Amino acid sequence: MAWMLAGLMGTVAAQAQPDAPPADDGQWTMPARDHANTRYSGLDQVHTGNVAQLRLAWTFSTGVLRGHEAAPLVVGDTMYVVTPYPNILYALDLTRSGAMKWAYKPQPLSESQGVACCDVVNRGAAHDGGRIFFNTLDNHTVAVDARSGKELWKTRLGDIGRGETMTMAPLVVKGKVLVGNSGGELGVRGWITALDAASGRIAWRAYSTGPDRDVLIGPEFKPFYPQDRGPDLGVRTWPPDLWRIGGGTVWGWISYDPQLDLIFYGTSNPAPWNGDQRPGDNKWTASLFARRPDTGAAVWAYQWNPHDAHDYDGTNENVVVELQIKGQKRKVLLHPERNGFLYVHDAATGEVLSAEPFVFTNSIRRVDLETGRPEIVEEKKPRQGRTVRDICPSAPGGKDWQPSAFSPRTGWLYMAHNNLCMDFEATRANYVAGTPFLGAKVTQKAGPGGHRGAFTAWDPVAARPVWQIKENFPAWSGVVATAGDVVFYGTLDRWFRAVHARTGEVLWQHRVGSGIVGQPITYRGPDGKQYVAVLAGVGGWAGAIVAGNLDARDGTGALGMVAATRDLPEHTPQGGTLYVFALP
Numbered sequence: 286m287a288w289m290l291a292g293l294m295g296t297v298a299a300q301a302q303p304d305a306p307p308a309d310d311g312q313w314t315m316p317a318r319d320h321a322n323t324r325y326s327g328l329d330q331v332h333t334g335n336v337a338q339l340r341l342a343w344t345f346s347t348g349v350l351r352g353h354e355a356a357p358l359v360v361g362d363t364m365y366v367v368t369p370y371p372n373i374l375y376a377l378d379l380t381r382s383g384a385m386k387w388a389y390k391p392q393p394l395s396e397s398q399g400v401a402c403c404d405v406v407n408r409g410a411a412h413d414g415g416r417i418f419f420n421t422l423d424n425h426t427v428a429v430d431a432r433s434g435k436e437l438w439k440t441r442l443g444d445i446g447r448g449e450t451m452t453m454a455p456l457v458v459k460g461k462v463l464v465g466n467s468g469g470e471l472g473v474r475g476w477i478t479a480l481d482a483a484s485g486r487i488a489w490r491a492y493s494t495g496p497d498r499d500v501l502i503g504p505e506f507k508p509f510y511p512q513d514r515g516p517d518l519g520v521r522t523w524p525p526d527l528w529r530i531g532g533g534t535v536w537g538w539i540s541y542d543p544q545l546d547l548i549f550y551g552t553s554n555p556a557p558w559n560g561d562q563r564p565g566d567n568k569w570t571a572s573l574f575a576r577r578p579d580t581g582a583a584v585w586a587y588q589w590n591p592h593d594a595h596d597y598d599g600t601n602e603n604v605v606v607e608l609q610i611k612g613q614k615r616k617v618l619l620h621p622e623r624n625g626f627l628y629v630h631d632a633a634t635g636e637v638l639s640a641e642p643f644v645f646t647n648s649i650r651r652v653d654l655e656t657g658r659p660e661i662v663e664e665k666k667p668r669q670g671r672t673v674r675d676i677c678p679s680a681p682g683g684k685d686w687q688p689s690a691f692s693p694r695t696g697w698l699y700m701a702h703n704n705l706c707m708d709f710e711a712t713r714a715n716y717v718a719g720t721p722f723l724g725a726k727v728t729q730k731a732g733p734g735g736h737r738g739a740f741t742a743w744d745p746v747a748a749r750p751v752w753q754i755k756e757n758f759p760a761w762s763g764v765v766a767t768a769g770d771v772v773f774y775g776t777l778d779r780w781f782r783a784v785h786a787r788t789g790e791v792l793w794q795h796r797v798g799s800g801i802v803g804q805p806i807t808y809r810g811p812d813g814k815q816y817v818a819v820l821a822g823v824g825g826w827a828g829a830i831v832a833g834n835l836d837a838r839d840g841t842g843a844l845g846m847v848a849a850t851r852d853l854p855e856h857t858p859q860g861g862t863l864y865v866f867a868l869p
Contacts, residue, residue, distance in 0.1 A: 352824015465535025775801025799860020
């Protein structure tokens with residue numbers, strides 16, 4: 286099932302190992318487990334020698350039948366779970382096999398479901414200072430008392446009338462709750478906002494497009510590449526006023542490094558998808574920002590996809606690690622980008638140290654490390670009035686939002702991702718607030734080899750894959766890596782798998798009730814045992830045909846994903862269940 290690339294084991298792994306992480310407290314207090322977005326657990330009670338003995342310990346039904354993309358949280362003896370719309374927050378007692386302590390129901394506006402792109406998902410909550418923070422689909426950030434479930438504050442940040450929604454998981458840094466908006470497919474102007482954790486008051490907001498004062502670009506801003514320098518690029522690289530409805534939403538992952546005192550995050554695609562309507566680089570969409578968490582001031586930025594014409598969002602995770610790169614120890618960001626390239630950035634400057642494809646790509650030839658710019662294949666660039674066929678990767682990219690995990694034991698990044706291509710017809714788009722602003726007719730299909738997904742171990746020092754498991758469907762779940770050298774992920778056709786981190790051997794699998802698009806975690810229970818948990822409930826973009834009961838005859842449904850997953854209803858029903866596993 287897994288294939289090995291010879292010569293990459295052993296010596297390469299040894300040189301890739303960074304400093305050992307601190308001892309694991311057994312909790313999981315934020316979606317990525319740490320501010321660096323590693324999704325690595327130091328627990329090793331479950332390991333390669335005994336993982337095959339994992340058994341189901343208990344389950345919990347959420348009562349919701351849409352895409353469950355969240356990671357559960359574990360704080361002390363309590364687990365917290367956030368559902369898709371209607372965004373119910375459950376507190377479960379780990380001393381009583383998940384008995385419900387309380388449920389907080391924010392009652393978001395039902396109309397928000399009608400403007401949500403790609404399912405009514407929620408990617409989880411964060412805990413800090415005795416509070417649970419999460420977002421609702423109708424653009425509220427909420428703080429709830431972790432012990433009682435009492436609402437402490439609730440702040441509205443966006444407007445569903447303009448097409449804005451919120452689906453991302455917050456990150457709490459230095460007393461600030463960091464959140465962003467969704468809706469680039471509806472012409473929403475993207476932003477990241479910091480809220481005071483104690484009061485819910487807005488501390489600062491940085492837009493992704495517009496003049497420097499709105500983007501919070503000032504004297505400290507020093508991008509590495511010349512094309513990212515200059516005044517008001519968020520206006521000058523757009524046709525007049527289109528930046529006001531130009532996308533660049535911030536619905537993905539935020540990471541933080543305390544030594545550099547920088548947060549890192551990416552912005553989404555520009556709007557509309559039809560690039561002919563917006564000549565220019567369209568900054569700062571499909572870009573990476575480094576900012577000060579106290580003020581939001583931008584320190585550097587880099588645009589992965591200038592004038593993105595393929596829907597290659599830049600919102601995927603940036604994993605902060607220290608690695609030996611060409612004999613020098615450097616703090617870097619590992620970023621598997623939608624465009625199919627795995628970027629290694631210098632975290633202090635934004636310099637691209639390497640960028641190699643981790644999937645088949647014919648839309649970009651290479652990334653020029655001197656200029657930082659991708660070399661676009663013109664014949665695979667959509668143009669208005671014609672259909673361009675077999676563009677690889679497709680709009681969800683080589684990897685979409687589904688977050689990877691990094692193991693300091695191997696020095697490798699583990700990714701669940703896609704193997705999809707697309708046919709793309711660009712059409713004229715007209716902007717009407719709160720409605721789709723696309724200008725595209727897309728159908729997606731399996732990529733080379735016929736499989737639609739994969740699970741890959743990637744060596745960021747050697748900049749190449751180590752081993753890979755091919756999956757029938759897009760691999761749309763998050764990943765967790767452990768000190769037991771076991772990596773966990775889930776599949777759309779209902780398998781929850783444990784894989785040997787060094788060889789790619791599938792050591793254990795359990796078939797759950799619905800496809801997995803959630804983020805697995807592992808934790809130490811009150812009884813001292815290690816547990817592994819995951820939410821199952823098919824949905825999101827990849828599972829839209831099932832979650833939304835879409836007609837398989839219309840391949841353009843779900844922005845072309847229906848064409849790629851017509852057979853998914855034969856493999857999974859809808860669902861919404863938390864599964865928790867442990868050794869006997």
